[in-house]
Amino acid sequence: MKVLALLTLCVTLSLPSQAALIITGVFDGPLPGGDPKGVELFATTDITDLAQFALGVANNGGGSDGVETILPSQALSAGSFFFVATEDQDFAQWFGVAPGHVGGNGINHNGDDAIELFFDATGSFAGDEAVIDVFGDINTDGTGTAWDTVDGWAHRNDGVLANGGAFDANNWTFSGPNAWDGDDNFDGGSDNGTNLTATPPFPAGTFQIPEPTSTLLGAIGLGLVCFLRRKP
Numbered sequence: 001m002k003v004l005a006l007l008t009l010c011v012t013l014s015l016p017s018q019a020a021l022i023i024t025g026v027f028d029g030p031l032p033g034g035d036p037k038g039v040e041l042f043a044t045t046d047i048t049d050l051a052q053f054a055l056g057v058a059n060n061g062g063g064s065d066g067v068e069t070i071l072p073s074q075a076l077s078a079g080s081f082f083f084v085a086t087e088d089q090d091f092a093q094w095f096g097v098a099p100g101h102v103g104g105n106g107i108n109h110n111g112d113d114a115i116e117l118f119f120d121a122t123g124s125f126a127g128d129e130a131v132i133d134v135f136g137d138i139n140t141d142g143t144g145t146a147w148d149t150v151d152g153w154a155h156r157n158d159g160v161l162a163n164g165g166a167f168d169a170n171n172w173t174f175s176g177p178n179a180w181d182g183d184d185n186f187d188g189g190s191d192n193g194t195n196l197t198a199t200p201p202f203p204a205g206t207f208q209i210p211e212p213t214s215t216l217l218g219a220i221g222l223g224l225v226c227f228l229r230r231k232p
């Protein structure tokens with residue numbers, strides 16, 4: 001019975017999140033205009049159409065602003081990252097790649113704003129969408145809070161799945177406010193900073209969820225050991 005209970009527990013732990021997309025990073029850059037600004041998203045399972053997802057920035061603790069930018073219609077495979085930024089030129093200088101989607105003001109934040117990730121299976125976002133993940137508290141101005149990312153960044157801790165709209169700063173790692181002050185310039189240059197020359201750099205593309213299959217196989221192995229040790 002213990003083996004069965006352990007296996008049941010581990011199978012439950014191995015189930016994928018109900019949310020196929022999560023926010024894994026938030027950044028507020030030091031380049032002119034406060035660029036790059038945006039979020040890093042991560043697919044926990046294969047997504048056939050990203051246009052079922054949308055973002056909104058709840059500015060300055062004023063509550064939800066609803067959907068402000070809908071993601072483009074394309075597939076995203078499990079384990080892949082997807083960047084949404086306010087613009088593309090400074091983003092490309094900073095990260096060395098193009099953003100997946102330019103969201104303009106729809107993703108405009110400056111460190112004290114909460115960011116909502118919405119899902120609507122129909123893709124219409126006419127009011128039936130649900131908040132599947134959130135960064136920050138939509139009803140609190142983030143200035144001076146644990147999740148204040150002004151001129152810096154926040155990064156989701158490995159293995160933390162979608163929060164369904166209930167944010168917990170303990171599940172995130174932060175650069176600290178103003179960590180990127182001065183990082184707009186590198187080596188005496190002018191506005192030539194990049195993520196790699198910044199201190200600390202945003203840990204782009206590093207989020208991971210522990211492999212479900214290895215967790216399950218490990219649990220089965222542990223269960224067998226427990227079972228065999230009970231034999232005389």
Ligand SMILES: [Ca+2]
Pocket residue numbers: 056057058059065068
């Ligand atoms: Ca807004």
Ligand SMILES: [Ca+2]
Pocket residue numbers: 059060109110111112113
């Ligand atoms: Ca703000």
Ligand SMILES: [Ca+2]
Pocket residue numbers: 028029034110150151
């Ligand atoms: Ca800023």
Ligand SMILES: [Ca+2]
Pocket residue numbers: 150151178181
């Ligand atoms: Ca600053």
